[in-house]
Amino acid sequence: MEIVYYTGRGLPPYLSQHNLSSLQLCLGHFYESRNLFKSISLQEYTGNTHSNIFLMIKDTMSKGNPIQGGVKHSEITVSIPKNTKITIQEYMSFAQDTKTQYVLSFAEEAVIQSGYKRAQRSAKNAVLALDECLNYPISGKLLGNVQGGDDIEARVLCLKEMIKRNIDGVWFGGFYADDHGVANRDIVEAVSEYLIDYKKIIGLSGPGRPLDIVFAASKGFTHFETFWPFKLAGEGKALSINFENYSLEEDNIIDREYQEVTIDLNNTDFRFQKGPLVPGCKCMTCTHHHAGYIYHLLTVQEMTAHTLLAIHNIEIFENLKKFISDLKDQNKLDQAFSTFVRNFCTSPAEY
Amino acid sequence: AIEWSLKFRVDASVNRARAGHLDLPHGGVSSPVYMPVGTKASIKGITYNEMKEMGCEILLSNTYHLGNFPGTEVLDHFDGLHSFEGWSGNILTDSGGFQMVSLLKLANITEAGVEFQSPVDGSMMLLTPEESIRIQNSIGGDIMMALDDVVNPMSTPERLEEACHRTNRWIDRCIEGHNPIKPQNLFGIVQGGLDLRLRDISLAGLIPKDLPGYAIGGLCGGEKKDDFWKIVAHCTDKLPWDKPRYVMGVGYPVDLVVCACLGADMFDCVFPTRTARFGQVFTTKGFLKLRREEMKNDLTPIEPGCQCSTCRKYSKSFLCEAFHKEEATCYLLSVHNIYFLLNLMRRLRQSIVTNTLDAFVKDFMVNWFGGLENVPKWVFDAMKEAKISLE
Ligand SMILES: [Zn+2]
Ligand SMILES: [Zn+2]
Numbered sequence: 101m102e103i104v105y106y107t108g109r110g111l112p113p114y115l116s117q118h119n120l121s122s123l124q125l126c127l128g129h130f131y132e133s134r135n136l137f138k139s140i141s142l143q144e145y146t147g148n149t150h151s152n153i154f155l156m157i158k159d160t161m162s163k164g165n166p167i168q169g170g171v172k173h174s175e176i177t178v179s180i181p182k183n184t185k186i187t188i189q190e191y192m193s194f195a196q197d198t199k200t201q202y203v204l205s206f207a208e209e210a211v212i213q214s215g216y217k218r219a220q221r222s223a224k225n226a227v228l229a230l231d232e233c234l235n236y237p238i239s240g241k242l243l244g245n246v247q248g249g250d251d252i253e254a255r256v257l258c259l260k261e262m263i264k265r266n267i268d269g270v271w272f273g274g275f276y277a278d279d280h281g282v283a284n285r286d287i288v289e290a291v292s293e294y295l296i297d298y299k300k301i302i303g304l305s306g307p308g309r310p311l312d313i314v315f316a317a318s319k320g321f322t323h324f325e326t327f328w329p330f331k332l333a334g335e336g337k338a339l340s341i342n343f344e345n346y347s348l349e350e351d352n353i354i355d356r357e358y359q360e361v362t363i364d365l366n367n368t369d370f371r372f373q374k375g376p377l378v379p380g381c382k383c384m385t386c387t388h389h390h391a392g393y394i395y396h397l398l399t400v401q402e403m404t405a406h407t408l409l410a411i412h413n414i415e416i417f418e419n420l421k422k423f424i425s426d427l428k429d430q431n432k433l434d435q436a437f438s439t440f441v442r443n444f445c446t447s448p449a450e451y
Numbered sequence: 452a453i454e455w456s457l458k459f460r461v462d463a464s465v466n467r468a469r470a471g472h473l474d475l476p477h478g479g480v481s482s483p484v485y486m487p488v489g490t491k492a493s494i495k496g497i498t499y500n501e502m503k504e505m506g507c508e509i510l511l512s513n514t515y516h517l518g519n520f521p522g523t524e525v526l527d528h529f530d531g532l533h534s535f536e537g538w539s540g541n542i543l544t545d546s547g548g549f550q551m552v553s554l555l556k557l558a559n560i561t562e563a564g565v566e567f568q569s570p571v572d573g574s575m576m577l578l579t580p581e582e583s584i585r586i587q588n589s590i591g592g593d594i595m596m597a598l599d600d601v602v603n604p605m606s607t608p609e610r611l612e613e614a615c616h617r618t619n620r621w622i623d624r625c626i627e628g629h630n631p632i633k634p635q636n637l638f639g640i641v642q643g644g645l646d647l648r649l650r651d652i653s654l655a656g657l658i659p660k661d662l663p664g665y666a667i668g669g670l671c672g673g674e675k676k677d678d679f680w681k682i683v684a685h686c687t688d689k690l691p692w693d694k695p696r697y698v699m700g701v702g703y704p705v706d707l708v709v710c711a712c713l714g715a716d717m718f719d720c721v722f723p724t725r726t727a728r729f730g731q732v733f734t735t736k737g738f739l740k741l742r743r744e745e746m747k748n749d750l751t752p753i754e755p756g757c758q759c760s761t762c763r764k765y766s767k768s769f770l771c772e773a774f775h776k777e778e779a780t781c782y783l784l785s786v787h788n789i790y791f792l793l794n795l796m797r798r799l800r801q802s803i804v805t806n807t808l809d810a811f812v813k814d815f816m817v818n819w820f821g822g823l824e825n826v827p828k829w830v831f832d833a834m835k836e837a838k839i840s841l842e
Contacts, residue, residue: 109773114496116783133747133772140750147764371521372528384500389537390529396521397493403779404493411498 101317101424103417104154104303106327110146113330114403114410122152124325127194131184134194142198154325155200155240156273156305157191157207188229192236200240202301204271205230207245219251223258230262241268243301252290259291269301271323285315292319307331310339310360310420311445317424318436329413333406336366336398338377339416343423346443348435358445363391365409370395383415384408453626455663456634457594459695463804466838467687467714470803473509473695475593476634477533477541480508482695482716483800485707485792486543488724491516492536495724496782497789499538505759505790506797509541509593511719514586515550519571523589531591531633543719544592545699546583546640549668552601560600562617580621581628584637588629594636596666597625604644604669611644612652618642619656626660638697640668641686645678654689665690666697667715680709680833687714704733704795708815709830711799712808712837718796723788727781730774733791735818741784743771759790813841 104122105112109129112120125142136145143149175187188206195203207226226247233242244262248254255272262270272287288304295302301323304316308326316324332339340361363370363377373395376386385394385408397405427436458474471482487494487502488511494502502510512532521535529535532542551567552558559566564579580598587595598621600614622639629637639657643649657665667686670679683698690696695716701707702720710718723733730741734754752762753770761770761783774780795815802811812834813823820826823841834841 109777110769111773111777111779114779116779129772129776133768136748136750136768145750145766145769147769371525374529384498388499390535392521392525392529393492393536396525396535397491400491400516400520402491402493403496403782404498407496407498 101421101428102152102323103308103313103421104152104323104325105414106308106325106330107146110142110148112410113327114333114406115330115414116147118411118414119148119150120414121150122154122323123148124154124156125200127155127157127186127191128184130198131186131194134197137194137197137199142200145198152201153198154202154204154303155195155198156204156325188232189236192233192238195240196236196238200238202243202268203238203240204243204273205233205245205267207247207273216251216254219247219249219254220257223248223251223254226258227261230265230267234265234267241301243267243269243271243303246270246272246291250284250287252287255287255291256294259294263294263298267300269303269323270295270298271301271303271305273305285312288312288316288319288321292321295320310341310417311358311440313420314424314440315437317428318433326417329417330410332362333409333413335364336394336405336409337362337364338394338409338412340378341416341419341444342378342380343419343444344380346439348432349438349442350435351438351442358441358447361444361446365391365394365405366398367395377409377412378416381412381415383412385412386415452661453629453637455636457636457663457695459664459693461692463806465803465806465808466712468712468799468803468808468837468839469714469716470800471695471716473716475509475541475636477539477593478508480541481797481800483707483711483796484509484717485702485789485796486511486717486719487789487793488513488719488721489536489538490721491520492532494789495785496779497786499536499540501760501786502538502789503540505786505793507540507789507793509543510538511543511545512590512592513550514544514547514583514590515554517544517590518547518586523586526589526591531589533591541594542590542592543594543717544587544590544596546596546598547578547586548583548598549601549699551578560602560614560617562620564598565601579628580624584625584628585630588631588635591631591633592635594638594664595629597622597637597639599640599642599668602642602644602669604671604674606644608646611646611649614644615642615649615653616656619653622657622660622662636663638662638664638666640666640699641690642669644669645674645682647682647685650682650685651689654686658689658691662694664695664697664717666699666717668699670698671700672703676827676829677832679706680713680829680836683710683715684713684833684836702792704792705816705819705830707792707795708799708812709833709837711796712812712834712839714837718792723792724785727784727788730781730784732784733788735815736821737819741767741771741774743775746771753784753787754791757787757790758794759787761787761790809840812839816841 206229302321303323305325308328313324340363373391461469463470473480490513583598600617602614639662641653643653697717698715702722746767749767802808
């Protein structure tokens with residue numbers, strides 16, 4: 101189980117001085133500098149020598165459609181830098197030059213809610229592209245980039261083809277963040293039955309809400325890309341979850357739309373609030389600073405507020421990792437989602 | 452008389468330059484020292500853990516800003532700024548007067564204090580010496596500054612003289628108004644613009660107060676360099692040897708070195724963080740502007756050998772690419788600039804201790820200006836006064 105934190109260009113938002121174990125980097129930010137990577141790895145170049153790098157084509161944070169006109173399976177136009185055409189061969193040689201540890205196969209990703217035909221085509225193209233990727237050797241691990249938009253049938257077809265290939269895992273891309281950050285649980289659920297005996301990496305891109313991560317983890321997913329801790333930090337919010345105390349829940353049927361408990365530090369209630377964001381939290385922010393101080397920093401628009409909140413939210417995500425691993429060790433992963441919802445979530449009405 | 456808690460000792464000296472040590476309520480401070488500025492109780496995305504790791508022992512905070520937000524009610528509730536912001540090192544606070552005069556259009560100074568229009572509700576308000584100290588007591592900084600009559604050095608001689616006398620009168624009101632819950636130390640400010648006679652009036656009024664330290668004010672960067680160093684030299688010459696001297700608002704590396712050689716001990720300036728916003732960084736070879744076109748293939752750090760976290764991790768190429776697109780990158784540049792000044796003062800102090808100040812200063816100036824022939828005359832003159840040979 102691993103969390104892959106969003107960075108885009110290699111600087112985790114608000115946290116450029118912190119070592120995170122796995123990071124997502126986006127091709128487009130480095131493509132103009134590609135000649136440099138004959139002499140330096142992407143890890144070294146971005147100052148992330150302690151982190152595993154996951155190279156992806158798309159930038160989760162980009163609003164709208166970051167990849168345009170990628171209708172052919174062998175060529176993609178990336179909008180950053182300005183509408184640059186990149187072929188599979190170029191992508192794979194970039195991955196090799198940069199010595200990136202994990203490489204998602206080449207694929208067109210912007211296909212959510214774009215219709216049945218487009219979804220089918222993206223799934224087929226992703227398989228064709230993967231086959232071409234396999235022609236180019238890389239030192240890192242190649243992960244099949246499963247496409248098919250929000251079409252379950254297309255996703256399953258794509259997955260079934262990909263797991264036949266000699267690759268190091270599969271990765272479900274193409275989920276975008278909406279305001280609620282809800283990844284498509286139906287797809288996660290539907291594909292999980294084909295993954296029961298798949299002992300390799302099973303990754304999920306997307307906004308990476310804890311709730312979605314726990315759900316996918318309970319369905320056998322192993323790796324999760326996220327920018328949720330940074331998104332919340334940017335809004336002045338802290339995840340308020342204490343993983344020390346919870347009771348295991350077996351009830352799996354949860355109809356209502358729940359949300360993780362967060363606290364909004366913009367709220368004037370915090371003006372005089374002494375003590376940590378979350379009692380018992382061991383993060384640097386909670387052990388050194390009052391909630392009231394963070395309220396103040398938000399009020400006067402000091403960026404340190406976001407840094408301190410990101411540090412805290414990352415801690416919660418690292419604890420989430422442990423929560424899931426512990427349940428897995430106890431063979432209780434199937435209870436993870438209901439346990440998480442019952443103990444740490446609130447319904448929107450109470451929110 | 453008030454027993455101030457600050458203890459100052461001079462560990463070593465070379466002519467006028469001193470390697471000092473300030474013993475303060477929140478630990479020791481080795482001087483000469485650059486004090487980074489955390490205006491609103493924070494330094495541009497840099498956590499206080501990082502400041503500690505950089506070896507920072509004292510920060511400056513602004514009374515005017517903290518008086519507005521979070522305000523004394525909140526500061527009192529949290530038992531002062533140290534606890535409120537989670538900084539365990541020392542804090543120096545300014546009086547708030549300078550901020551008012553420089554930030555607010557409608558500031559007017561009378562014998563009572565600084566009259567100003569509230570930025571919150573537009574009403575007329577008054578910052579008296581007593582009120583400045585009251586707020587600084589709430590903040591609880593280890594060093595407080597007396598409220599002075601801030602005056603533009605280009606004002607009329609009459610106005611400058613008035614400011615001088617008034618500042619000396621206000622010192623008594625500051626001391627009167629001092630009502631601390633915890634140990635704090637009050638510094639007086641030497642005024643007098645560029646007029647040595649007025650500086651003497653100010654010094655003569657202040658020194659008998661036996662304050663724990665003195666600041667040299669009224670040097671805002673607009674004056675000629677010759678005037679600047681002569682005023683510093685004049686004041687440090689007359690201020691007591693056994694008290695720390697703080698030159699306010701100075702943060703340009705060359706100025707720091709010159710002032711330290713002339714016997715100044717403490718400096719503050721927002722320059723390192725402000726200039727970082729424009730992609731400008733300090734190096735031993737002078738200013739460097741990060742330019743994408745020139746540096747996109749440069750895999751060396753800003754300053755080879757610099758131990759700051761930015762130089763240990765990032766190349767100029769990476770910083771240029773990131774700076775080009777991401778505003779937050781200025782944080783990485785701020786880290787380097789602050790570290791550069793902290794480290795410059797540490798190295799200068801070490802050269803005093805080892806009696807190698809001449810070589811240090813020469814090396815610094817030659818590198819900064821790109822050759823001895825490029826070192827400006829005012830630096831030579833100031834160093835002559837400091838009995839430091841650049842030859
Ligand atoms: Zn925390
Ligand atoms: Zn540096």
